[in-house]
Amino acid sequence: MDRPLGLLAELxxxxxxxxxxxxxxxxxxxxRDELTTGEWQRVLAEAAELGVLQAHLSGGEPLQxxxxxxxxxxxxxxxxxxxxxxxGFGLSARRAGQLRDAGLDHVQISLQADEAALADRxxxxxxxxxxxxxxxxxxxxxxxxxxxVVLHRHNIDRAGRILELAAALGADRVELANAQYYGWAxxxxxxxxxxxxxxxxxxxxxxxARARLDGRMxxxxxxxxxxxxxxxxxxxxxxxxxxTVVPNGDVLPCxxxxxxxxxxxxxxxxxxxxxxxxxxxxxxxxxxxxxxxxCRSCDRREVDFGGCRCQAFLLTGDAARTDPVCHLSPDHGxxxxxxxTAGSAAGPAGTLACRPHPGRARNG
Amino acid sequence: MPSTMPMRTDSGPGxxxxxxxxxxxxxxxxxxxxxxxxxxxxxLLTPETxxxxxxxxxxxxxxxxxxxxxxxILAELRCRYDGVAGEEVRxxxxxxxxxxxxxxxxx
Numbered sequence: 001m002d003r004p005l006g007l008l009a010e011l012x013x014x015x016x017x018x019x020x021x022x023x024x025x026x027x028x029x030x031x032r033d034e035l036t037t038g039e040w041q042r043v044l045a046e047a048a049e050l051g052v053l054q055a056h057l058s059g060g061e062p063l064q065x066x067x068x069x070x071x072x073x074x075x076x077x078x079x080x081x082x083x084x085x086x087x088g089f090g091l092s093a094r095r096a097g098q099l100r101d102a103g104l105d106h107v108q109i110s111l112q113a114d115e116a117a118l119a120d121r122x123x124x125x126x127x128x129x130x131x132x133x134x135x136x137x138x139x140x141x142x143x144x145x146x147x148x149v150v151l152h153r154h155n156i157d158r159a160g161r162i163l164e165l166a167a168a169l170g171a172d173r174v175e176l177a178n179a180q181y182y183g184w185a186x187x188x189x190x191x192x193x194x195x196x197x198x199x200x201x202x203x204x205x206x207x208x209a210r211a212r213l214d215g216r217m218x219x220x221x222x223x224x225x226x227x228x229x230x231x232x233x234x235x236x237x238x239x240x241x242x243x244t245v246v247p248n249g250d251v252l253p254c255x256x257x258x259x260x261x262x263x264x265x266x267x268x269x270x271x272x273x274x275x276x277x278x279x280x281x282x283x284x285x286x287x288x289x290x291x292x293x294x295c296r297s298c299d300r301r302e303v304d305f306g307g308c309r310c311q312a313f314l315l316t317g318d319a320a321r322t323d324p325v326c327h328l329s330p331d332h333g334x335x336x337x338x339x340x341t342a343g344s345a346a347g348p349a350g351t352l353a354c355r356p357h358p359g360r361a362r363n364g
Numbered sequence: 365m366p367s368t369m370p371m372r373t374d375s376g377p378g379x380x381x382x383x384x385x386x387x388x389x390x391x392x393x394x395x396x397x398x399x400x401x402x403x404x405x406x407x408l409l410t411p412e413t414x415x416x417x418x419x420x421x422x423x424x425x426x427x428x429x430x431x432x433x434x435x436x437i438l439a440e441l442r443c444r445y446d447g448v449a450g451e452e453v454r455x456x457x458x459x460x461x462x463x464x465x466x467x468x469x470x471x
Contacts, residue, residue: 003402003403005414006414048402049402050402051400051402051403053398053400053407053409053414054409054411054414056411079398079401081396081398081409081410081411083411105394105396105411106394106410106411108411142393143394144392144393144394144411146411172393172394218464
């Protein structure tokens with residue numbers, strides 16, 4: 001069995017933003033009983049012992065945890081590479097200084113668009129100017145900066161201008177990531193999924209920006225799996241490279257596996273090593289033995305691992321089926337129908353449900 | 365976040381070409397050279413990647429401090445090891461440059 005390389009630590013689902021593409025679970029209130037500082041320190045130590053090298057501190061908004069610097073310091077002392085995945089909201093000069101002193105290695109800030117009115121409408125809160133200020137602060141303190149932008153029907157036509165903004169902010173890397181349809185995003189798919197024509201224009205804008213920038217900024221484009229021929233190799237295989245610990249201590253093979261009807265595993269009840277190696281949850285889709293046809297006899301079974309278990313479950317009701325995104329899946333018609341609808345819509349359609357603020361018990 | 369998770373991406377190429385003998389390579393910002401105690405090997409860490417290094421690769425990258433020139437790095441390696449092939453070291457550094465693990469000053 002492989003050892004995990006990365007831990008995604010979702011510290012809190014509290015978030016001041018209300019993005020309609022959020023992949024957090026829809027039942028946010030179930031995660032209010034957050035792990036304490038001491039519990040996170042123990043989880044990080046167990047993760048390092050297990051072989052984890054990178055800790056991605058995310059949420060919700062991880063800056064909502066007042067003990068974030070303590071958690072970063074614990075990870076850093078264990079030798080982990082620490083990556084803060086934030087909206088930038090709440091990154092004051094004081095807190096940034098504390099995180100710098102605690103040993104934080106890298107910061108990723110999300111942007112919603114290249115201009116305030118659209119960005120703030122998508123985020124459901126006035127946030128654009130504060131995010132830009134946070135990005136400048138990250139650069140001022142000498143951190144490497146990644147800007148992450150989730151693309152969907154409402155902002156994808158601005159991909160070129162978004163890349164210009166990221167370059168102007170001094171980003172070292174920018175990730176343009178097409179929305180993935182889980183949690184709130186799946187609920188809002190009808191209003192978010194771009195058309196094929198939109199995607200082609202965005203890809204042309206990415207190529208043009210790469211040529212113009214000549215290597216000065218790394219431009220990562222995450223392809224939208226709905227439009228691919230094959231599914232994404234989600235998490236590099238179930239229980240193979242990555243694990244996620246969510247705010248209440250549940251451990252998951254991927255951050256959207258909340259939804260699957262599988263037995264829970266919690267760091268409040270078991271050591272992380274037992275969960276990784278022995279728990280029914282992590283063993284359920286590990287390797288290729290669980291696969292149905294057409295995956296079982298497919299040449300790509302160890303390339304994309306049958307795609308995403310969560311997507312299979314959310315779209316077909318059975319997590320053990322081939323990801324319907326794959327053109328070989330017997331359920332591919334579900335995805336094809338969603339694409340046809342996106343292509344026929346004249347423009348932004350439907351009302352988007354904004355994720356709410358979940359409230360939380362006090363631990364952080 | 366939370367909006368994405370590791371999946372198929374296209375990150376485009378970094379700068380191409382061999383580093384000149386007078387250039388001064390250093391680890392790119394945000395890249396860390398580390399020893400992985402669980403697997404007993406050297407690794408190069410970025411926010412999204414883990415690159416496993418052999419001992420030679422680790423020895424070269426430890427000398428990429430932004431002070432030493434490529435020629436200086438080669439000289440240092442030759443003091444320590446027998447049979448250092450300059451071309452292989454330059455190709456390794458070129459690959460690291462193209463993958464943005466190493467940078468040299470522009471201009």
